[in-house]
Amino acid sequence: MGSGMALKVGVVLMLAVGLFLFLPTVLVLVVCMLPTGVALVVDRSASRSGWLCVGGLNFAAMAPSLFELWFEDHSLEFATSVISDVFALMLIYGAAGIGWLVYMTTPRIISSVMEMTSSHRIEKLKAQQQRLVEEWGPEVTRDDSGSGEGRGRASAAG
């Protein structure tokens, strides 16, 4: 119990030190990655991958500003100027919105494609069955197991 508490205290201390040392970065990240945080909270899908989709584009849009902060002026002023730049924020949040949009639409697109493919395949198979029935008669649909399912299928195919 003592060690657990110590670990927690250690982590909190490290975060506090980190927050103090990287405050500009933390500030930018917290403000700019807000949509990702929201996505993480509201995503109820089975895969729970919505935040990744939003976060990916969100981070991609934020990356130039973040690298600028890191490589040119890692100051609180510069960080404040970044998060107060409306155009930069619109770009970052817009990218996050696009990410959400992609997350919402991609499954439907894939579903439609898949459905289209299997329907076409079923049509082809039914046409093949119809050809067999025409050449060999309805008897060809007779199932060896004796079930009458095949005959029904033939009629449907016909």
Next chain:
Amino acid sequence: MALTAQSSDSGKQADSGATSGTLTGQTTMLRDRFAIYYESPIPDLDTANATAFAAEDRRQRGRPLFALVVTGPLPARVMIMKHLKGVRAAGLMPLMEWGPVDWPPQQAIRLALIYEKPAGRRIVRRMGDVIKAHQDQQFAKTLLRPLVMALGELHNNGVMHRAVRPTNLFYADAAESRIVLGDCATGPVALDQPVACETIESGMCQPEGRGAGNLADDFYALGASAVMLLTGRNPLIDVADDEIVKRKLTQGSYATLVSDQRVPLNMIEVLRGLLADDKEQRWDFEQLDLWFNGRRMSPVQAKPLKRAQRAFVFMNQEFLSPRHLAHEMATHWDKAAPIVLEGKLEIWLRRGLEDNQLADQVAMAIRNAAAGSQHSRGGINDLALANVLIVMDPDAPIRFRGFRAHMDGFGGVLSAAIARGQDTKPFTEVILAEIPKMWLGVRDHFSPEYVQLDGTFRELREFLIDGVNKGSGLERCLYEMNESQQCMSKLFEKDLVLTIRDVLPALDRLGARMDSKTHPLDRHVVAFVAARFPKEIGPQLLALNESDPKRSTLGMLSLLAVLQWRLGPEAVHGLCSWVGGLMGPIINSYQSRERRRWLEREIPRLVRKGSLPELYNFVDDAEERKSDFDEYRRARAEWSAANHQIKALESGQVGADENAERMGEKAAATGSVGIAIVTVAIVLAGYLL
């Protein structure tokens, strides 16, 4: 025997050739030689089953001939005709030719026999006619001897006449000095014989069941006819048939026929010899020949029957001999059965007749009937009585209620019953109850003929038991027992099918006008073929009787093909066309529709060739069948596989949305993260490079 109806085209017009003589009118030709004037009947020469017409030999014009055309429903004795044609004897009306002819009056093919026309009249038109008695001393020499010689000659050629009676005797010349025997081939054997002219045993039979008989039967009939010629009348004309038999049994044939009539003294000896009731004592050809040559013998005396000490009373009559009693019992069937079963008869046989052996046989006969019979009480009674009658009078015909026939007369009974549309039940009952076996069991000596008969009747019984199938049943019995029986199929009403070789040509003639619904092999045709065809056709019959239309049709085609292959003719276009129209079930037995269409296209080509074997080989080609089967199996497997795939795809669609969502989310996340990585890399590169 190849019988081919001669075309009568030439004869259907007024025949100029015939006008040169006294004969004129329409003709039909027999073997391109004998013209039959079918508009010139000669009723005086008619027989019971045939009509007489004027005829002419185109090679020897002026020769007196007449034709007997078999127009009746009963079968003619075809088997004896070929022998009869070659027989020439002074006492016989010679048969010049015979064969099928086109018969315009019935628009059919009928059997015609050409005889030399006797110059004189028929001696007696009806058995009741009274004529001038032939009392002259030359009777034996001029009238009787030629008839005996004729019968002897016929016998040498394997023919029993069995139609010797006064109404079938003709004066051969205008002076009425010679007599000839008339036709014996246009109707069933001995069918029209009066009981007076038949032996006791034959007289007991129904007319159709008298059987082929033998020379002794002919001599007996000759003796009876001689009595009637010598006395000028039939002494038994007013006596019922049954009474005639009874009198013959009690008094003997000679006494019954001659009675108080006056016959020339010199004839008594020969008449006694001819009319001897004991077959062993009856004069044969040698004895008659000796007598004609002047040798005189002591007159035959009837052997006394074993008589009982005390009489058996039945129907208020007393009987001393089992034979007489058996006849009376057969006559009063329903009254006799209870008496027999009660054992009174057995007691009388032991105590009255003192014949323990016969009594034992009677007891055994009753026990056999009761033990082996699956019948009702009445059926057991009938069977027991039939068995007992056989034991009591082994020489008598088999008697079973109204059925009375000799073993070789069964065929005649069945043939007549079918031809007349009468009940055939008595016939089937006798055979199914195995009464012939009982008859064979009481023979007192061995004969190979009995073994053959046993086998024959066993086969007949099997045919009757298997009566539902074509090639069995009554029809098969009919043709097995009647060699001369023409095929009685309704298809051949207008045709004449006498031998197995006639079947296909007759069907071929029919083929052109038959529809595709009528089957060429009905029960009669199949039974006829089965009985006459010398080769094994069991597999074809089995297939023919299958309930599956395809196998049945294949059996039909196979049987016809075998017939054509073995017997010809080379081409049967009409029949092929007919059969070709019945191939539906065989064509449909192929699964492939394309193959069916191909068969339908090809069959007419084969039909035009007229070859049934080729048609059979084509429609039942083993390789085609195998290919069809294999391909069909593959097609079924293919269909089934497709079905499974469809099912899989359809069931897959149910979860497709979830799957697509999951995949879409993953794809979107992956893409998004990828873009982030690329962007970071590019920006980082911009700072580092």
